Amino acid sequence: MADVAGVSPKDMQDYLSLDDDVDTSILKDLIEEAEDGIISDIGLDVNVDKYRSYKQFNQAVKTMVDFNYFNRGNLAELKLAYPPSYLLMINRIRWKIRRDSNEDVS
Structure with a gap:
């Protein structure tokens, strides 16, 4: 398991190869x-x-932040509402949480 702090604007600046302090408030909103x-x-x-x-x-x-950040202003024109890998990630998380919840009950 990872750090409970989650993804920060700094993490996203690194992930997106942005300069420090660029779009920090936008990144924070997109993360939320x-x-x-x-x-x-x-x-x-x-x-x-x-x-x-x-x-x-x-x-x-x-x-999702990457997808929304680079598609700002174009979201209405996109044919995909989210990246294809996103659904796979969501399903994996869903099953991990269910599995872990069942293990906690046992």
């Missing part, structure tokens, strides 16, 4: 939006820190 979207897709009954502890959750956040 991506986290909210993933959590809504999987389940609101799990604490955000639990989600953030999964590397795949943080990678899905990065993937």
Whole structure:
């Protein structure tokens, strides 16, 4: 499992190869939006820190932020609402959380 802090604007600046302090507030908003979207897709009954502890959750956040960052202003013209790998990541996270929840109960 990963760091519970989740993805930061600095992480995204590195991931996107942006200069430091470039678009920090935009990145913060996109991170929050991506986290909210993933959590809504999987389940609101799990604490955000639990989600953030999964590397795949943080990678899905990065993937969605990357997609939205570079497609700002063009989202209405895109044929895909999200990157193809995103659904695979969401399903993996969903099953990991279910599996881990079942192990906690046993």
